[in-house]
Amino acid sequence: MFETILCIDDDPIALMLCKKVIAKFNFSNTVITAQNGQEALSLFDNYLTDSTHNKMPNLIFLDLNMPVMNGWEFLEQFSLVNYKVFSTIPIIVLSSTIDPEDISKSKKYPNVIEFLSKPITTEILSYLDTKLKTL
Template identity: 55%
Template sequence: MLELIMCIDDDPITLMLFKKVVQKASFAKEIINASNGQDAINLINEANNNPEKENKPKLIFLDLNMPVMGGWEFIDLFNSSNYFNLNNTKIVILTSTIDPDDIKKSKSYLNVIEFLPKPITVEMLDNLKTKI
């Protein structure tokens, strides 16, 4: 079981369902939610600037299509040198898009370990356990 994961998605129903499935699968002890890439970056910056918070997310579940800052923008910023201390954090793209170009693009990022369709299932999480 992972200590901390993050889910970045602008749909509150997806976030609620995600939390229930993660709990059912005993996949993580704690989940941080963000409604877009910018909110996620703000949460990560807050954790980085707080020395008492040693716990960083080990895995990020990321939607691609969101307002303010979408998934691709988030990945590009997250992979910048500002976040080198999180370079062990892996990303799972969890999206409703089926665009083959998105799947191909996701493979160009070393920290993206999976491209999954919504909604998440216990089986998907069990398969992820073998990759992390």
């Protein structure tokens, strides 16, 4: 089980589903959300200035297609040196895209440990539970 999970998605229904499935599976104590990459980076900027790292996520679910700052732009920014302190947080891309180029592109980011299709399900969480125990 994870203490805190961050779900980054612009779709309020996807965020609600993410929270419900995670709670049903007892996968995390806390789920926080951001509606785009910029909002998520602002959360991490706050963690950088708050030495207690209150409720800092230890897993991220990331959508790719969002307004303001999409998932790719988030990954680019998140991999910069000023976010290096968060380099151990695993990221699961959870997207509706099935483009093999997107899957391949995601592998260039060391934090991205998996690329899965929406929507989140208990089967996905069961798979991730097993996979993440081996990391």
